[in-house]
Amino acid sequence: MRHLLSIEDLSREEIEAILERAKSFAEVGRRDIKKVPTLRGRTIVSLFYESSTRTSSSFELAAKRLSADLVSIKAAGSAVDKGESLKDTVATLSAYDPAAIVIRHPYAGAAQLVAGWSEAVVVNAGDGKHEHPSQALLDVFTLLQRLDSLEGKRIWIVGDVLHSRVARSNLIAFQAMGAEVTLCGPPTLIPRGIEQLGCEVSHSLDRLGEADVVYALRMQNERMSENFVPSLREYAASFQIDTRRLGPRQLLMHPGPVNRGVELSGEVIDSPQSLISEQVASGLVVRMAILYELLAARGERPAPSTGDVTGAPTPIGQPA
Amino acid sequence: MSQDLVMRAGEAADLVLRGASVLDPVAGIDGTHDVVIRSGKIAELTAPGAASDDGTESVDADGLHAFPAFFDPHVHLRVPGHEHKEDIETGTRAAAAGGYCGVLAMANTEPPVSTPADVEALRGAASESASVPVGFLATVTRDMAGEELTEMVELRQAGAVGFSDDGLPIANARVMRRTLQYQRLCGGTIALHEEDPELSGDGVVHEGPVSAALGLAGIPAVSESTMIARDAALAAYEGGRIHVQHLSAAESVEAVRAAKAAGAQISCEASPHHLCLTDEEVRSLDPARFKMNPPLRSEADRQALIEGLRDGTIECIATDHAPHAAEEKEVPFEQAAMGVTGLETAFAALHTDLVLPGVLDLGLIVERLSGGAEPFDLERPSLAPGSAANVVLCDLGAEWTVGEEGYESRSHNSWCAGRTLTGRVLMTVAAGQVAYRLRSFSLGVAS
Numbered sequence: 001m002r003h004l005l006s007i008e009d010l011s012r013e014e015i016e017a018i019l020e021r022a023k024s025f026a027e028v029g030r031r032d033i034k035k036v037p038t039l040r041g042r043t044i045v046s047l048f049y050e051s052s053t054r055t056s057s058s059f060e061l062a063a064k065r066l067s068a069d070l071v072s073i074k075a076a077g078s079a080v081d082k083g084e085s086l087k088d089t090v091a092t093l094s095a096y097d098p099a100a101i102v103i104r105h106p107y108a109g110a111a112q113l114v115a116g117w118s119e120a121v122v123v124n125a126g127d128g129k130h131e132h133p134s135q136a137l138l139d140v141f142t143l144l145q146r147l148d149s150l151e152g153k154r155i156w157i158v159g160d161v162l163h164s165r166v167a168r169s170n171l172i173a174f175q176a177m178g179a180e181v182t183l184c185g186p187p188t189l190i191p192r193g194i195e196q197l198g199c200e201v202s203h204s205l206d207r208l209g210e211a212d213v214v215y216a217l218r219m220q221n222e223r224m225s226e227n228f229v230p231s232l233r234e235y236a237a238s239f240q241i242d243t244r245r246l247g248p249r250q251l252l253m254h255p256g257p258v259n260r261g262v263e264l265s266g267e268v269i270d271s272p273q274s275l276i277s278e279q280v281a282s283g284l285v286v287r288m289a290i291l292y293e294l295l296a297a298r299g300e301r302p303a304p305s306t307g308d309v310t311g312a313p314t315p316i317g318q319p320a
Numbered sequence: 321m322s323q324d325l326v327m328r329a330g331e332a333a334d335l336v337l338r339g340a341s342v343l344d345p346v347a348g349i350d351g352t353h354d355v356v357i358r359s360g361k362i363a364e365l366t367a368p369g370a371a372s373d374d375g376t377e378s379v380d381a382d383g384l385h386a387f388p389a390f391f392d393p394h395v396h397l398r399v400p401g402h403e404h405k406e407d408i409e410t411g412t413r414a415a416a417a418g419g420y421c422g423v424l425a426m427a428n429t430e431p432p433v434s435t436p437a438d439v440e441a442l443r444g445a446a447s448e449s450a451s452v453p454v455g456f457l458a459t460v461t462r463d464m465a466g467e468e469l470t471e472m473v474e475l476r477q478a479g480a481v482g483f484s485d486d487g488l489p490i491a492n493a494r495v496m497r498r499t500l501q502y503q504r505l506c507g508g509t510i511a512l513h514e515e516d517p518e519l520s521g522d523g524v525v526h527e528g529p530v531s532a533a534l535g536l537a538g539i540p541a542v543s544e545s546t547m548i549a550r551d552a553a554l555a556a557y558e559g560g561r562i563h564v565q566h567l568s569a570a571e572s573v574e575a576v577r578a579a580k581a582a583g584a585q586i587s588c589e590a591s592p593h594h595l596c597l598t599d600e601e602v603r604s605l606d607p608a609r610f611k612m613n614p615p616l617r618s619e620a621d622r623q624a625l626i627e628g629l630r631d632g633t634i635e636c637i638a639t640d641h642a643p644h645a646a647e648e649k650e651v652p653f654e655q656a657a658m659g660v661t662g663l664e665t666a667f668a669a670l671h672t673d674l675v676l677p678g679v680l681d682l683g684l685i686v687e688r689l690s691g692g693a694e695p696f697d698l699e700r701p702s703l704a705p706g707s708a709a710n711v712v713l714c715d716l717g718a719e720w721t722v723g724e725e726g727y728e729s730r731s732h733n734s735w736c737a738g739r740t741l742t743g744r745v746l747m748t749v750a751a752g753q754v755a756y757r758l759r760s761f762s763l764g765v766a767s
Contacts, residue, residue, distance in 0.1 A: 087650050107652035108535055109605035128654060129535030168535055192538065193529035 003115045003122040007133040007172045019141050021289035038296050039068035042099040049075040049105045059102045062287035090117045121294045132165040136173035138286040142279045151178035158184045159217030162191050166255045188228045215253045216241050219263045243267045323481050325453030326446040330753040332360030339368040340381035344388050344703040345683040357709045360752020364705050388701040389421030389710040393692035394638035401430025406643040406730045409449040414729040416451045416756035418663040419712035419745040427459045428487035434459045434470050436478035452750040455481035472506045484511035500560030509696050511563045519543035526599040526617040545571035552579030563695045564588035566640050568614035570624030577633045587695035589638035590625045592666045593735045596673040607656030608649040608733045636691035639666050643731030660735040671743035711749040718744035
C-alpha cells in the first residue's frame with residue numbers, strides 16, 4: 001500500500017492490519033501522554049479544498065500525535081483562491097518535501113492526480129462524490145468494537161446515496177469484510193446501476209428489521225430545490241430512522257454532521273444503540289493508523305528510530 | 321455563391337503508386353494495380369507493372385493498400401480564439417497524417433463563426449495554411465446562444481458549407497423549427513449536437529454502473545436520443561435536412577433508423593472512440609483520453625453503433641477531433657475540458673480494434689471513413705479514373721505507438737495515446753496535392 005486513494009485498492013488483510021494498528025493507538029490514547037515520536041522530523045501536508053470539521057481535525061491531530069510537522073492548508077485564503085491549479089499547488093508544496101499529503105477535494109480523482117504529481121504518500125480524505133476511504137476504515141473499526149466480525153452481517157445504508165462518497169467507500173469496505181449491504185433511499189437518490197457493485201437496492205424501509213446495522217447518510221437541504229425529493233418532511237416520513245423503525249438490537253451509525261429531525265430523529269441519535277460519538281473517537285486512532293501504516297510500517301524511507309513512545313512530552317494541539 | 325472547400329495552393333501531383341492493393345468499394349475497385357496520378361487526377365488504374373515509366377515519381381507500393389482518402393465532417397480547428405489548442409495549419413496537418421483529404425471545421429470558436437466576415441476570414445486563412453481542403457460551418461444561432469438565427473443566406477454566400485452549434489444543442493424546439501423552415505432559403509445541411517441540457521445536467525460521463533461506482537454525475541443515453549427523435553420529427557414536418565453528429569447511444573441509432581424509415585432527410589455520424597471504447601475506460605479517471613461529450617457509453621451502445629455502421633444507418637465516421645491544451649486536461653475529471661483528438665489515429669484505431677478482430681470489413685471502414693462528404697453535398701473521394709486525386713496509402717501491417725514520435729496536432733489529448741496500433745498512413749494525396757508523407761517512408765523514383 002503506497003497511498004490510500006480508494007478502499008478498492010485494499011485487500012481484507014490490509015484493512016485488518018490498519019484496524020490492528022488502530023487498536024494499539026487506542027491504547028496509547030488512554031495514557032496521560034498521548035504522543036508517540038514515530039514521525040518526528042517528517043512533514044505532513046493537510047490540503048483541504050472543502051470545508052471539513054471532523055476529517056481535517058482528526059487527520060491533523062493524528063499527525064501531531066505521531067510527532068510529524070504539520071502544514072495545514074485550507075482552500076479559502078490560500079493561493080487556490082487566486083486561481084492556482086491543483087498541479088501547481090502540489091508542485092509548490094512539494095518543495096517542503098512532505099512525507100504525506102492528505103487531500104480533500106470537491107472532485108473525483110483529485111487524490112489520484114496528486115499521487116502522480118508528487119513523491120509524497122497521498123491520503124484521500126474525500127474526493128468529490130467518489131470515495132472517502134478513511135471514513136470507511138473508521139466505520140469498520142467502530143463496528144468491530146461492538147461486533148466480533150462483519151461476516152454475514154446485514155448492513156443497510158439509508159439516504160442520499162447519489163451524492164455520498166461515504167456510501168461508496170463504506171459499501172466496498174463492508175463487503176470486503178464479509179457483510180451484505182443494502183442501499184435504501186428514494187429512486188431519485190440511488191444512482192442507476194449501483195447494484196452492479198454487488199449490493200441490494202431498496203426503495204422502502206419495510207424490511208429494515210433485517211438489518212444488523214443501520215447506517216444513515218446526511219440529507220442536504222438543497223436536494224429539495226433540485227427536485228430529488230419534494231420536501232424534507234416527506235423524505236423524513238418515508239426514510240427517517242426513528243425509534244419506531246429502529247429495532248432494539250440494531251446498531252446505528254452516521255458519518256456526521258447529522259440533520260437532527262431529518263434523516264435521524266433526536267431520540268435515536270442519543271440512544272445507546274447509536275455509535276455516532278464512537279465513530280468520531282475512532283476517527284483519530286484509525287487516521288493515526290493510516291499514517292503509521294503508510295509512512296512507518298512499510299515506508300520506502302526508513303522510519304526514524306521510534307524510541308520510547310512516551311518520551312515526547314509536547315502538549316497535544318501545540319505545534320510539534 | 322461558392323461553398324467549395326479551401327486549401328493552400330500547391331503543386332499538382334504526378335506520380336505512380338506501383339503494385340498497390342487498391343480498394344474503393346463505392347467505385348467497385350478491389351485489386352492490385354498501378355495507380356497513375358497525372359496533374360492531380362486519377363489518370364488510370366493499370367495492371368501491376370503496366371504503367372508507363374515517364375520519369376515522374378514512382379512509389380513502390382507492393383504490399384501496401386491504397387484507398388480513397390478519408391473525409392471528416394466534424395473537426396475542431398479552434399480558430400479563431402483557441403490557437404493555443406490548434407490552428408488551421410496544425411489541424412490540417414493532423415488530418416493529412418490521418419489520411420484525410422478534406423475536413424469540415426466546427427464553428428464553436430471564440431467568437432463563434434456567426435457572420436459572413438468570419439467565414440470569409442477563415443477561408444482566406446485556409447487558402448494560406450491548410451494542407452488539406454477545409455470547409456467551414458457557421459453557427460445556427462447567433463453566438464450559439466440558441467435564440468436568434470444567424471444570417472444564414474449571407475453566410476452561405478460567404479461560403480459556409482452548412483450550419484452547426486456543435487458543442488451545444490439547440491435546446492429550444494421553436495428555434496429548431498424556424499431553422500428548418502429558413503433552411504429552404506439557403507440550403508446547407510444543419511449538423512446537430514443532440515443533447516437535452518436538462519437531462520444532461522452537470523453530467524460528465526455515461527449514466528450507468530461506472531458513473532454510479534465513481535460518484536460522477538451521469539449523462540443518460542436518453543438525453544441524446546430524445547432530442548434526435550424531436551429533431552427528426554421537426555425535420556420531417558418541415559421537409560428540412562439534418563445531420564446528427566457523434567451518435568453515441570443504442571437508443572439514438574434506433575431513433576435515426578426509425579426516422580429514416582419514416583422518410584426524414586437525416587444522416588448521421590459516429591466517432592472512432594465511441595466505436596472502439598466503452599465507459600469502462602473512465603474508471604481510470606483520465607480525462608485526457610476518456611472525457612468527451614457525448615461520453616463513452618456501454619458495450620451494448622458500442623455494439624449498436626457497430627451494427628448501425630454495418631447496416632448503413634450510420635453513413636459516416638467522424639472524429640470530432642477536439643484538441644485541448646495540457647493544462648485543460650491535467651485537472652480532476654469533472655473539471656477537465658470535454659474532447660479528444662482523433663484525426664491522426666482514426667484509421668489505425670478502427671483497423672486495429674474492428675477490422676483485425678473481424679468485427680467489420682476493411683471495405684466498410686474505408687467506405688464510412690470517406691462517407692462524410694455526401695451529407696454536406698460534397699463529392700465523395702473516389703479512385704475512379706477521372707476523379708480528383710484523393711488517395712491514402714497505408715501499410716496495414718505497420719505497428720506504431722501513438723504519441724511516441726509526437727503529434728502533428730498542437731494538442732496531445734489523443735484517446736489512443738500510448739496505445740500500439742496496427743496500420744499506418746504512409747502518404748496522403750488530397751485534392752491532387754501530396755499533403756503528407758510519413759518521415760520514415762522513403763519514396764524513390766523508379767529506376
